[in-house]
Amino acid sequence: MTVSLPTTIRTAGPNDAGAITTLVHDAYSKWVPVIGREPLPMRVDYKSALAEYRFDLLTRGDQLLGIIATVTRADHLWIENIAVAPPEQGKGHGSTLLRHAEVLARAAGKPYIRLLTNGAFADNIALYKRHGFVVTATEPFMGGSTIHMAHTIDPAGWAMAQPVARQLDAYNAKDIERFMEPWAVDCRYYAFPDTLLASGAAEIRARHVERFQEPDLFGRLISRTVVGNLVADHETVTRNFPEGKGEVDVLCLYEVAEGKIVKAWFKMGEKRILAP
Incomplete structure (x- = not known):
């Protein structure tokens, strides 16, 4: 009988840059034919990004399932990126990472979580809405639109x-x-x-x-x-x-x-x- 290992979340270090890059490229590649270009997260130098943002990794044993990049700002926690490996999508890992963001926001004493996403990323927008995010602004961007969203943690x-x-x-x-x-x-x-x-x-x-x-x-x-x-x-x-x-x-x-x-x-x- 195969025993499934539990999932855990750990904070990334410099040696994780390669694995993060691979996962992000794999996760966002499905959107290339939708918007006609590489999404911006595919162009990021993750060695540099690790010095600017906190990256938390969702893992099962040695397997990287998903990542979330955040930074604390004046009145909110900002989610810079969230991505799940394609074979692991649809299994609740995105929800796990968003719940982790709430833990980080509460720990930092921030009442809001904010992010933005491409207006064409319908699956992502639906996930965020299920977790209480609402659209706060829409603006044109590179022939499409950028959707700004925010979530108020239980007051x-x-x-x-x-x-x-x-x-x-x-x-x-x-x-x-x-x-x-x-x-x-x-x-x-x-x-x-x-x-x-x-x-x-x-x-x-x-x-x-x-x-x-x-x-x-x-x-x-x-x-x-x-x-x-x-x-x-x-x-x-x-x-x-x-x-x-x-x-x-x-x-x-x-x-x-x-x-x-x-x-x-x-x-x-x-x-x-x-x-x-």
Whole structure:
């Protein structure tokens, strides 16, 4: 019996430029006879683009299924490119990448996602509309049209997640003043389910003043879900353990009231020491 490997998303590095180029060319080649030219993504130097945009790769084992390129702007997350390998199209991978864009937007504290596409790319436009994107402008371009689209992330959920997003951003910057701002004065901090680790902002501050001394400390957001006034983050945290630099998966649950974090629970996975 053949066992199908799970799909995962990882951030691309410089060595992925060749694979990204091949996938994008394959994905967009079907549009050449439709518009009579190569779409602009086929002309991009992806070695240079990797320095300008964040590229996340959807993979299954060593197989590259799709890519999404994004950049954070003043009031929104911009999707520069999204593409799925032709044999994998129609399997929901485009939707997976768009949901990942929502995670990135929420993590960056941005209420909108914006993109543009060619007016002739009917399948792409239909996908975006299914995910809540609306057309905001249409303009002529190279004998066709460019369609500008935008998606507003759930306003209530976005607002509820803002204290959590701010404290994660400050955590990664090791800025203790900004980190403490979203926490209520009488907040409580637990190891899941009910082991109290810190009671009150002063004790939480003391824990993190020490934690911020770790040179490689960084929390990478994998997903964020908002249900009512609860915000659940799945993170992979890089830390400097006594045994050396390593990673640990953490499920973080925050209770938010009146714009402040009032309670938080943390469920830790097994730490993984990284090879030097």
